[in-house]
Amino acid sequence: NTICLNITKAAQFLADGAVNAYEAKVNDARKALEEGTCPGNDFLGWLHLPTSITPAFLQEIQDCANVLRDNCEAIVVAGIGGSYLGARAVIEALGNSFGWLVGDKKNPVILFAGNNIGEDYLSELTDYLKGKKFGVINISKSGTTTETALTFRLLKKQCEDQRGKEEARKVIVAVTDATKGAARAAATKEGYKTFVIPDNVGGRFSVLTPVGLLPIACAGFDITKLVGGAADMEKACGIDVPFSENPAALYAAVRNALYAEAGKKIEIMVNYQPKLHFFSEWWKQLYGESEGKDGKGIFPASCDFTTDLHSMGQWIQQGERTIYETVISVEEPNSHLLFPSDEENLDGLNFLAGKRVDEVNKMAELGTRLAHVDGGVPNIRISVPKLDEYYIGQLIYFFEIACGISGNVLGVNPFNQPGVEAYKKNMFALLDKPGYEADSKAIKERLAN
Numbered sequence: 074n075t076i077c078l079n080i081t082k083a084a085q086f087l088a089d090g091a092v093n094a095y096e097a098k099v100n101d102a103r104k105a106l107e108e109g110t111c112p113g114n115d116f117l118g119w120l121h122l123p124t125s126i127t128p129a130f131l132q133e134i135q136d137c138a139n140v141l142r143d144n145c146e147a148i149v150v151a152g153i154g155g156s157y158l159g160a161r162a163v164i165e166a167l168g169n170s171f172g173w174l175v176g177d178k179k180n181p182v183i184l185f186a187g188n189n190i191g192e193d194y195l196s197e198l199t200d201y202l203k204g205k206k207f208g209v210i211n212i213s214k215s216g217t218t219t220e221t222a223l224t225f226r227l228l229k230k231q232c233e234d235q236r237g238k239e240e241a242r243k244v245i246v247a248v249t250d251a252t253k254g255a256a257r258a259a260a261t262k263e264g265y266k267t268f269v270i271p272d273n274v275g276g277r278f279s280v281l282t283p284v285g286l287l288p289i290a291c292a293g294f295d296i297t298k299l300v301g302g303a304a305d306m307e308k309a310c311g312i313d314v315p316f317s318e319n320p321a322a323l324y325a326a327v328r329n330a331l332y333a334e335a336g337k338k339i340e341i342m343v344n345y346q347p348k349l350h351f352f353s354e355w356w357k358q359l360y361g362e363s364e365g366k367d368g369k370g371i372f373p374a375s376c377d378f379t380t381d382l383h384s385m386g387q388w389i390q391q392g393e394r395t396i397y398e399t400v401i402s403v404e405e406p407n408s409h410l411l412f413p414s415d416e417e418n419l420d421g422l423n424f425l426a427g428k429r430v431d432e433v434n435k436m437a438e439l440g441t442r443l444a445h446v447d448g449g450v451p452n453i454r455i456s457v458p459k460l461d462e463y464y465i466g467q468l469i470y471f472f473e474i475a476c477g478i479s480g481n482v483l484g485v486n487p488f489n490q491p492g493v494e495a496y497k498k499n500m501f502a503l504l505d506k507p508g509y510e511a512d513s514k515a516i517k518e519r520l521a522n
């Protein structure tokens with residue numbers, strides 16, 4: 074079984090043959106990835122990652138996760154962007170929606186930090202952790218990202234204060250560059266367990282490295298199945314799979330066609346399962362940071378339905394016709410809940426009695442698809458048999474390889490993010506960071522005028 078892509082209701086908004094017209098470009102892009110001849114070719118370590126991860130390496134990650142699980146009631150995953158979103162996407166998609174309230178005794182609470190500089194957020198986090206046995210996974214490829222480094226400094230101190238240096242050393246893990254950066258230096262000095270983020274894997278393509286796998290294993294999910302799903306998708310999107318049978322090739326083709334031939338500048342990733350909220354966040358980073366450059370790129374947005382049908386639904390139905398939707402549809406929920414019958418039927422809902430909640434959700438989905446297509450919104454649909462590690466693994470690799478192809482078809486380097494530096498430079502100048510003296514002077518003069 075596999076995830077399934079349906080582009081029929083998107084292609085109908087394009088001229089006949091418009092998707093197939095991208096076949097040559099898509100095949101060239103796929104070949105350039107395979108042969109390492111595309112822009113950013115020093116960042117292709119993700120391409121064959123799923124089929125090259127060994128059971129021994131997965132066991133090493135699991136062993137480390139077990140140490141954290143055995144010794145912590147809470148684990149804080151510190152990281153931002155590609156060093157954050159993949160782990161959260163998978164953990165939220167697979168976990169209990171009320172995990173932090175249910176107080177699951179089998180698994181530690183997984184918390185995320187280092188992804189913002191909110192003083193209240195950090196203060197409330199440190200309050201929550203007071204008196205708790207917690208551990209930290211410090212994830213930063215560069216090892217110098219301000220948000221993460223600042224958070225790690227706070228957490229390291231609190232962990233050492235609460236557990237003592239010896240015990241803290243056992244429950245702090247660094248996932249970072251092999252040699253460079255402050256995170257590596259601290260890990261070496263303190264003797265933390267470390268995992269290396271390979272040089273040739275960029276942050277947003279790193280969920281299947283220890284960046285994602287270690288937190289996911291800590292949360293109690295099966296990383297072997299996750300990687301297995303990705304490995305099967307790697308084969309399904311392989312270089313020898315013809316265009317018409319290759320889901321990643323077709324997705325890359327249809328989105329480029331919608332953008333270039335039909336003026337569809339915004340792609341809305343839609344789910345009907347709130348557990349997928351952070352999967353869309355991961356997807357937005359993957360596509361936004363990869364394609365939005367050189368004055369080009371589809372803007373990746375997301376909605377959780379049916380929730381957002383009561384907010385963004387109006388805009389989608391009748392607003393500017395520059396959007397299309399990509400819906401992730403989960404065929405079979407993991408639970409089974411029936412609507413009860415009610416003798417009085419005051420709410421008039423007895424027509425639903427005995428039906429599964431999911432049946433109503435599916436009719437909402439079908440009704441929305443028809444309404445949005447009628448309203449001029451092309452619809453791409455990806456159906457997923459169920460939310461488990463295996464199919465999430467498939468989805469991850471599908472979107473990664475499609476992103477690599479799509480960015481190359483668009484004519485950008487999908488593996489860099491030069492634009493992210495602009496805010497950092499200004500922030501460091503404003504904070505008088507050593508080495509930024511000239512920038513500090515210039516920015517302050519600019520603000521004074």
Ligand code: PA5
Nearest residue numbers: 154155156213214215218276277
């Ligand atoms: O995709 C990327 O490369 C970025 O989003 C990075 O992951 C993010 O900026 C965090 O960087 P680092 O892991 O160096 O702290």
